[in-house]
Amino acid sequence: MPVKPANVTRFPQERPTPVDPGGAPELALDIQGLCKTYPGTKRTPAKRALQGIDLQVRRGELFGLLGPNGAGKSTLINILAGLVVKSAGVARVWGIDIDRDPRNARAAIGVVPQELSIDAYFTPRETLELQAGMYGVPTAERRTDAILEAVGLADKAHAYARSLSGGMRRRLLVAKAMVHNPPILVLDEPSAGVDVELRRKLWDNIRALNAGGVTVLLTTHYLEEAQELCDRIAIIDHGAVIACDTTRDLVGRLDRKELYVAVEERMTVVPAALAALGFALGADGRLHVAYAKAETKVSRLIGAVQAAGLHIADLETRESDLEDVFLTLTTHADTTGDGSAEHAA
Ligand SMILES: Nc1ncnc2c1ncn2[C@@H]1O[C@H](COP(=O)(O)OP(=O)(O)O)[C@@H](O)[C@H]1O
Ligand SMILES: [Mg+2]
Known part of the structure; x- marks a missing residue:
């Protein structure tokens, strides 16, 4: 699929490299045997959201985690972001074990959450400055205006966030995640609630960040989005990875x-x-x-x-397109009995 390189916004060339390339790890994310069971309550049974995820994302990749609603995508991302506590397994973010050094692991990652939660009373500029303060980015090193420019919000720098459209809010969240200059950007369902035209713009932003050296992990249930953006795709269903391959091979497999x-x-x-x-x-x-x-x-x-x-x-x-691959794989996964056992439990 041709990717048009024209017109993409880029960060200024002089921006500091996220991590000394000499010290940069081969694997941006290294996840082994990751499990998560949400405890039950009086009314709801315990939920096994992740059942032993193995996943490696290489430095510089644009990697897609594709799966239907409830597959466990947000759970996985929230564990990496330090928002959800895993039940078992090992996760390394930029070479840093999230158990041993949660602070630095968190600093290596910028997360754009699925929910469009922004403080309506701050302008985009203020939002980014606050975030930079929270991450302890010294004033001299802040790139607030460059980031706003990169996500196409320069002309909205002083607008109230509540006046921003859904697409603009999403891009503000991307900007917010990039404030501390993390080498890894994680986007949870970036296109949810974004109209088609803005989605294209957002994709351009994501590609530009990736071209600038940022490793990107995104989750989506849009096959088109994964196929369009990602170098490699892992398909996740019922908390397990059922396929992981280059986009081309995944499609070609069928x-x-x-x-x-x-x-x-x-x-x-x-x-x-x-x-x-x-x-x-x-x-x-x-x-x-x-x-x-x-x-x-x-x-x-x-x-x-x-x-x-x-x-x-x-x-x-x-x-066949990715949808067929996906249907074939998920249908197969269901007939193994694992999926149905999970549902019955
Ligand atoms: N806080 C929670 N407590 C209990 N169950 C949860 C919680 N968050 C998610 N789940 C359940 O875990 C499973 C995976 O959810 P999630 O990670 O949000 O999937 P996805 O992002 O792929 O839609 C779902 O069955 C969901 O209902
Ligand atoms: Mg989700």
């Missing part, structure tokens, strides 16, 4: 195409010769078949339909 054929004849059963090739009859009356592009030529399938004495009225083919 070398699957579908052919739909409408014929002039009315059919109630699929002719045996076609059934043998995997054709089935859809609810819409069309014949359809899934095939591997590498193995089967579509002309052979069409030829078989004609050889069965049928007259083709219309044809349609469909390529």
Whole structure:
């Protein structure tokens, strides 16, 4: 997918490098066996939100954590951010164990939360200055205006936050997360509640930050977003990683195409010769078949339909996208029994 490099906002070149490159770790995030069980209450049973997550994000990557609602994405991020206490496992942020040195682990990461929580009574400029103060960034090292510029809020620097649109609020949260210049930026569902045009802008911001050397981890349940932005994607479901691969390989893993054929004849059963090739009859009356592009030529399938004495009225083919990969993988995960056991518990 072509990524247009034009028009992206960048931080000024002279900005300080987040961490001495000599001391920069190979893995920005190193997570092993991470588990989280939220304790139950009188009314609700305990919830196993994460069941042994292994995940490595390399320095400089734009990494996507993709999964449906309730998969455990926010839980994972909140553990890294020091907002949720894990039940088991090890997590290293920029080489720093979150148990051994929680303060420095937190300092290495900037988190943009899922909820659009901003203080309505401060201007974006004040919000960033306050945040910088909280992180102990010396006044001389603050980059408030450069950051506002980078997220496209320079002209809103003195506006009240309550007057900002949803997209602007999200970008203000990105700015806030970048104030202490962390080498890792984590975004939890950055596109939630952001309209299409602003989403593009936000994606440009994220790409620009990544191009400037920031490692990015984002969660999303938008397949399009993961496919568009991320170098690698981990798919998470029911608190477990069910796939982790480069975006291209993940999509390519399913070398699957579908052919739909409408014929002039009315059919109630699929002719045996076609059934043998995997054709089935859809609810819409069309014949359809899934095939591997590498193995089967579509002309052979069409030829078989004609050889069965049928007259083709219309044809349609469909390529698999990430959604198919996701559906296949999550459906498979459910049939292993792990998923259903989790639900039953
Ligand atoms: N504070 C909490 N207490 C109890 N259960 C929670 C809490 N936060 C999340 N959960 C549960 O943990 C699971 C994972 O939630 P979450 O991490 O928010 O998933 P996601 O961000 O992928 O939608 C869900 O079943 C959710 O209901
Ligand atoms: Mg979430």
